[in-house]
Amino acid sequence: VVTGETQGRRAVVVGSGPSGFYCADQLLGEGFLVDVIDALPTPFGLVRAGVAPDHPKIKAVTRVYDRIAGKQGFRFFGGVELGADVTREELLDRYHVVVYAFGAADDNKLGVPGEDRPGSYGAARFVAWYNGHPRGVDDEFVLSAERAVVVGNGNVAIDIARMLVLDPDELAVTDIADHALEALAASTVREVVVLGRRGPAQAAFSNPELRELAHLKRADVVIDAAELELDTDSERWLDEDADPSARINVEVMREYAASEPAEGRLRVVLKFLASPVEIVGDGDDGPVTGVRIARNRIETSADGRLSAVPTEHEEIIECGLVLRSIGYRGRPTAGLPFDERRGLIRNAAGRVVDEAGLHHTGEYVVGWIKRGPSGVIGTNRKDATDTVECIREDVAAGRVHQPSLGAEDPGPWLAGRGQAVGWDGWQAIDAHERARGEPQGRPRVKVVRLDDLHAHARVSG
Numbered sequence: 001v002v003t004g005e006t007q008g009r010r011a012v013v014v015g016s017g018p019s020g021f022y023c024a025d026q027l028l029g030e031g032f033l034v035d036v037i038d039a040l041p042t043p044f045g046l047v048r049a050g051v052a053p054d055h056p057k058i059k060a061v062t063r064v065y066d067r068i069a070g071k072q073g074f075r076f077f078g079g080v081e082l083g084a085d086v087t088r089e090e091l092l093d094r095y096h097v098v099v100y101a102f103g104a105a106d107d108n109k110l111g112v113p114g115e116d117r118p119g120s121y122g123a124a125r126f127v128a129w130y131n132g133h134p135r136g137v138d139d140e141f142v143l144s145a146e147r148a149v150v151v152g153n154g155n156v157a158i159d160i161a162r163m164l165v166l167d168p169d170e171l172a173v174t175d176i177a178d179h180a181l182e183a184l185a186a187s188t189v190r191e192v193v194v195l196g197r198r199g200p201a202q203a204a205f206s207n208p209e210l211r212e213l214a215h216l217k218r219a220d221v222v223i224d225a226a227e228l229e230l231d232t233d234s235e236r237w238l239d240e241d242a243d244p245s246a247r248i249n250v251e252v253m254r255e256y257a258a259s260e261p262a263e264g265r266l267r268v269v270l271k272f273l274a275s276p277v278e279i280v281g282d283g284d285d286g287p288v289t290g291v292r293i294a295r296n297r298i299e300t301s302a303d304g305r306l307s308a309v310p311t312e313h314e315e316i317i318e319c320g321l322v323l324r325s326i327g328y329r330g331r332p333t334a335g336l337p338f339d340e341r342r343g344l345i346r347n348a349a350g351r352v353v354d355e356a357g358l359h360h361t362g363e364y365v366v367g368w369i370k371r372g373p374s375g376v377i378g379t380n381r382k383d384a385t386d387t388v389e390c391i392r393e394d395v396a397a398g399r400v401h402q403p404s405l406g407a408e409d410p411g412p413w414l415a416g417r418g419q420a421v422g423w424d425g426w427q428a429i430d431a432h433e434r435a436r437g438e439p440q441g442r443p444r445v446k447v448v449r450l451d452d453l454h455a456h457a458r459v460s461g
C-alpha cells in the first residue's frame with residue numbers, strides 16, 4: 001500500500017544480498033525511492049559468493065532480483081563500502097531510512113589451541129575462495145593431505161565436504177572460481193571427516209543436502225552404525241519433539257550406514273559426539289597434523305536443550321586440513337550497537353536499538369545481521385516483510401528520521417564515492433562472465449579481482 005507518508009521518501013539499503021533485495025522491493029512497494037549500496041561491484045551477496053557452485057538452481061533466484069532492479073525508483077551503487085567510502089552519518093544526512101543488510105561475513109572460532117595453524121581455516125574463507133569473492137582470491141589452502149576434517153554439522157559443512165570430493169569434471173561445468181578449480185583438481189584429499197559435536201539426531205543438515213551426498217560421482221558416505229545408536233534423551237526427543245527433518249536425517253544416515261563403501265572411492269565420513277579440543281601440529285605454529293577430539297555425550301540442560309558434554313575419552317584424527325564450519329558472525333560497525341554474543345546489530349524485530357532498547361530512529365536491519373546466520377534464501381523475504389512493517393508503522397506514527405540533506409538527490413554524491421558501479425556496470429560484468437563461460441559449457445567464468453571487475457564495469461560506459 002503506497003501511503004502519503006512514505007511516498008517519495010528516500011531509503012538506502014546497505015548490502016545487495018537476498019535480504020537487501022527483498023527489503024528494497026518492499027520499500028519500493030511502499031513508495032520509497034531506494035538506493036542499494038554494496039561494498040563489491042557485483043550484487044547478490046551470498047547467492048554469488050556463498051551458494052556452492054554445483055547448486056546452480058539455487059542461484060536462479062537472481063532472476064527475481066534482476067526484476068526488482070528494473071523497477072522504477074531502484075538504483076544500485078556497487079563498489080561503495082560503508083565505513084570505507086561512506087559513513088553511517090553521511091547516509092543519515094541523506095536518507096529517511098537506512099537499512100543494514102550486510103550479513104555475517106566472519107567465522108565463529110572454536111577457541112581451541114592450534115586453531116590458527118597453517119592448514120586450519122574458517123569456512124567463510126574457504127567458501128569465499130571457491131566462489132571467487134575478491135577477498136579470497138589470493139588465499140591458499142593446504143590440499144596436499146590425504147584427510148581433511150570439517151568441523152560442524154550444518155549445510156555449509158556439507159557444501160565444503162562436497163567441494164572437497166567432487167570430481168574435477170563435475171566442478172568444471174560450474175561457476176567455481178578458476179583458481180579453485182585448478183587447486184581442487186590437484187588436491188590429494190581422499191577422505192573428509194565431518195564432525196558433529198552433538199549426535200546424528202541434532203545435525204543441522206537439511207534433508208536434501210544430506211541426501212545429495214548419495215549421488216557423488218567418486219565418493220561414498222561412510223557412517224559407522226555405532227555412531228547412530230541414540231542415547232535415550234535423543235531417542236525420546238526425536239519421537240516426541242523433533243522436527244520431521246531431524247527424523248528423516250537419521251533415517252537417511254541409517255541408509256548410509258547400511259551400505260558398503262566401494263574400494264578405491266573417496267569418502268565422506270560422518271562422525272558424531274566429537275568436539276575438537278586442539279588442532280595438533282608440529283611446534284607452536286607448524287602445519288596441522290591432526291585434530292584432538294573429545295568424545296561427548298548428550299545431556300538435557302535445564303532449558304530442555306540437548307547439549308554436548310565432553311567425556312574423558314579423547315582421540316586424535318590425523319589430517320592435514322581442518323575447516324571449521326560452526327557458524328558465521330557479523331562485524332561491528334562504527335556507531336551501531338552490536339550484540340557481541342550473537343555477532344549481530346542489536347535490534348528489536350528489525351529496529352536498531354541501543355542497550356536500553358531505545359530505537360535509533362530511521363535505522364533498521366534485515367537478514368543475517370538482524371537475526372544471525374540461519375535459514376535459507378527464502379527466509380529473508382519474510383524477514384524483510386517484518387522489518388518493512390516496522391518502518392511503515394514508524395512512519396505512520398511520525399517516528400521518522402529527518403535527513404538534513406534530504407531535499408537533495410543523493411545519487412550524484414554516491415556515484416562519486418569509492419569506484420561506484422551502477423546496475424549497467426554490473427550488467428557489463430555479467431555479460432562478460434557469461435560470454436567467457438559459454439564456450440566451456442559453464443554458466444559463467446567469474447572475474448575475481450576487484451580491478452578487473454571495475455575495468456569490465458567501465459566497459460559498459
Ligand code: NAP
Pocket residue numbers: 109110151152153154155156157159196197198202203204206209275325326327328373374375376
Ligand atoms: P548452522 O546450520 O547453524 O550449523 C552450524 C553447525 O556448527 C551446527 O552443527 C552447530 O552445532 C555447529 N557448531 C557450532 N558451534 C560449534 C562448536 N563450538 N563446536 C562444534 N560445532 C559447533 O550454520 P551453517 O552451516 O553455517 O549454515 C548457515 C545457514 O545457511 C543455515 O541456516 C543453513 O541451513 C544455510 N545454508 C543452506 C544451504 C542450502 O540450503 N543448500 C547451504 C548452506 C547454508 P550445534 O547444533 O550443536 O550448535
